[in-house]
Amino acid sequence: MGRIDLERLSREELIELVLRLQRPEKTSLTSSKPPATDRKERREQSKPGGAKPGHEGHSRVMSDDPDTVVDHRPDRCSCCGGDLHTALPTEVVGVSEGIELPEVAPVVTQHRRLAVRCPTCGTRVVAAVPEAAQGTPFGPRLHAVATYLKTFQALSYARLQAALSDLFGLTLSQGGLMNLLQRAQRRFRSGRDEAVSTLRRATVVASDETGVRIEGSNAYHWVFHSAQAVVHTASPTRGAIVVREMMDGHRPAVWISDRYTAQQGHAAAHQTCLAHLARDVAYAVDTSDDPVPWRLQLWLASVFALAERVTDLATATLAAKRRSLDRQLGAILATPSRCDLTRDLQAKIGRARRQLLVFLDHPGAVEPTNNGSERLLRPAVIQRKVTNGYRAMWAAEGEADIRTVVDTARLTGSSPFGTILKTISA
Incomplete structure (x- = not known):
């Protein structure tokens, strides 16, 4: 928009344009944008990670079936130096574990076809091609490991090639990996x-x-x-x-x-995803001083609170709460506003109004998000x-x-x- 276009705008239009330009950028909390796109300063102001206050800690569970058990028994009394012979009873006062991965190396089985000359007629008899020697030389577990690393650990062909080489000593070309993955995929x-x-x-x-x-x-x-x-x-x-x-x-x-x-x-x-609408509402609350988005945010908080105990309430109670929520929403959507962001939000929610509380008709079977x-x-x-x-x-x-x-x-x-x-x- 150039200077001439700006000069043609009315005073109200200029005010509206300035307000729009002053609006903050959307973040992962106010839109569907991923958290990685948030500005660094906003991330620095976010709540610290880790366990919340009052969270009960958990320690690693000891193995029920260890491969090896080593008992460490004292042989001398720490007080008098007397001999603690092996016939004395003992009790377990502490357990710790040492865990290590064994070295993993490919198990290679060579299938050799042998020929034998018949001593009676002199015919040279060659063994038939074994079933194990037909098709790919790679076994099911190797196919499974490559498929798992490629699909669920997001390794590229080059990184998968390096992982198989570094971890297992296997050398496969990228073309060979593609063929391996194609064979595996057909089984699904x-x-x-x-x-x-x-x-x-x-x-x-x-x-x-x-x-x-x-x-x-x-x-x-x-x-x-x-x-x-x-x-x-x-x-x-x-x-x-x-x-x-x-x-x-x-x-x-x-x-x-x-x-x-x-x-x-x-x-x-x-059932429209209420989480999407909640992010839109959160953006309007952060951006505008209009009370309507704030009221919508409170309304959604009531809906989410009801969703957490939807299976604990009787059908008649749910029906009554749904009617109440619908009346509240109708009043919010009918509230006049001079904020274009609020009006757009009211229009969007109004179009989806019949799809917001469907989960209440199917307690426990339909999620609100x-x-x-x-x-x-x-x-x-x-x-x-x-x-x-x-x-x-x-x-x-x-x-x-x-x-x-x-x-x-x-x-x-x-x-x-x-x-x-x-x-x-x-």
């Missing part, structure tokens, strides 16, 4: 299909997406999850077609997501930052299959590496 397709089938029967589904780079182009990593299944998928588009193809006509009772348009209209009811989806997407975001994306679509799709199987197994308490090894060894 059936598990992924089972998770998708389970998802398409769910009554409550939550979803979110984040940007990734695939083959040098912008693409997206989506996640869909229910109480019984988690499904990751890579797609070149952020459109609603991804949701339609994933659900294949199934309409859950409730869909949980943010207010993104492509996430709308896929279920009988929709979509934080679960964001937690499931976080490893993909970390990998994007560390490796800058995927060289090929097969890598993105294969990794999504692995995350699908592992995250679904986590719902029942299985560990990532244990799930990977079990899947590859099957």
